[in-house]
Amino acid sequence: MASELTVFEHSLWIGNYMSGILYGVELVMYFLTMQGLFSKGNHNTPRSRKFFAIFSTVLLLLLTIDIAVNAVWCQLMWINSRDQPGGVPAYIGTQVSVWYQTMGSTTVVMMIFMGDALLLYRLFIIYGSKYWVIAFPILAYLAAFSLAIIELVLAGRPGGNFFGGRTINFGTPYYTITISLNIIVTLLICLRLAKLGKAVSKALGPDSARMYTGVASMLIESAAPYSLVGIMFLIPYAMGSPTAISFGQVWAKLTCLAPQLIVLRVVTGRAWGKDVVTQAQSGVDFRMKPAGRSTGIELQTHTFTHGGTTLGEEAPEKWNSSTKSLA
Template sequence: MSSSWTPDESSETLLAEKGWLQGTVVSAIAYGINVTLYFMCFHLLLRQMTRTNCKKQIPLLVYITVTFILSTLFMTALADFTQLAFIQDRNYPGGPNAFENDMFSIPVDNIGNVCGLITMLLSDGLVVWRCMVIYRGCRVPMWAIMLFPCLMYAASVVMGIMWLLQVTTFSPYFSSTNINYTVPYLSLSLALNIIITIVIVLRLLTYRRRISKVLGSSYGTQYTSIAAMIIESAALYSAFSVAFLTLFLLNNPISETFIEALTQVQIIATLLIVFRVAQGKGWSQDTMSRVMVSRPSVQAIRMGGLGYDLRDGSKSFTDSNNVGTHETCKISDRNLVEAAV
């Protein structure tokens, strides 16, 4: 087939334009997922709202609504900017790729940049909050666990503001005469998410091991399954961000595809966390207690020669070596939980 209609541009330029256009398509697909997740979360939270839990539900409703509005504005700005480059101003010298680099700071693109930044900060904040919830009740002081993530989050906020000031004047892809905050900002956000992903997964793995040891592998799986760990730790965004930064540092034009879809993917990870919380499957402060005392049948749990009988009423344990006397002692739910934790 003849390629006489191919623009007289380098293969790198054409590849960058392909990456940009495909990134817009991927972002639109991810936005469609966000719309579905938003209405699912909103319906579930609203249906479960009562006078007693409204203080917990309303902040989540406000949070997901704000992120949904930001994602809509971001998608609108991206679509409009793409339309300008590929249709309305397609005769711009150098083509759409040059248009993007030279017009990165026009108002319509700045709207997308601002929405993307705020969304990323809100999403990172949610992940930090989930880490705090999951580690609540740990023997290690909370400040010792959360100090480093909170400092990283604060640094990410500062670097994000510097990045936003940068992209209002020139493209982050060409900054040989200026300080480029793109890599430091996104690297901080990525490092924060990776660290929190690791610590959350480690905590949930520890819970799963202890629950399985005391109750068996069939209990608490909705809180400690592989899917739960991936969602709770926002691992989806971390993996996507690693792919983008790797390509960006290698100066690969395909990084355009990832950076344009990055905001929508992060919102997907955020809404999945909220959806688990709305379903009652998200880890909370009293999850361990609920798992440990919700056993439906009367079965013995053997630990160190002792058979523990869990009933709906009082909890007791029996010496398995002294079947004749069956000497019984009462233990509380709290002691049972502490045996696992």
């Protein structure tokens, strides 16, 4: 039977490998977001564009630090220190609380709270800007933040261990509260979108409303993958299993990817906004907005307006011979 150290090393390697793939996904989404923010015809206000640009950039920087820290730590452990006295076990025992490893853990905590804050705001918007909906989630958010600070302090002290000792006594309730918060918010958003989706589908028809009511929309808006992987991480972490590091690495990257996906949907005009929620709640009749004249062959997108607001408006796609461009 494999030793605990061997399982830990395998889990860490798998987690790092998956992290590299997810980092590439984040880079693609980041540049798509920047392209959408600064392209002509972007519907967001200058203030919103500035916020989303800063938010996305900070997330990417934090994720980059986390990736770099893990890469350096693993290189020193598996390559530089393999022939040192004690080898890998000695390195893990003495360097698990090294300052840059604590810095990497701090960046993950920062991404968690940035992502959770955005998720709470989306919950607020999707429920029609009702403060009572986010009252309990905010309390859980603040409680988790307090536990996270204690966990980081204990893990960063000499001899501290992020995955063992006293740290796990605070880490377990911290991750339990955080992941439970994610699950609750995810369920609330899914239930709300399912209810509002019926009104939108009835008004627009299932095909035109799919942008707001599809499975992908619900998964992204509610950050469901983030919550599911969080559960997969919490169970082995609470049990003290060395496999927790693998799930933890993937979950840490989703703390960046999940909010970035939401930002990308908002930037591209595919997310549920205040206008869409208000119209779906009020049960208004959406009327088709005639498409403007254009040249070339176009694939027209149906748009529906009410009271000066537009639901599902997209630029028509123009085809000129073998090339495709936005009109």
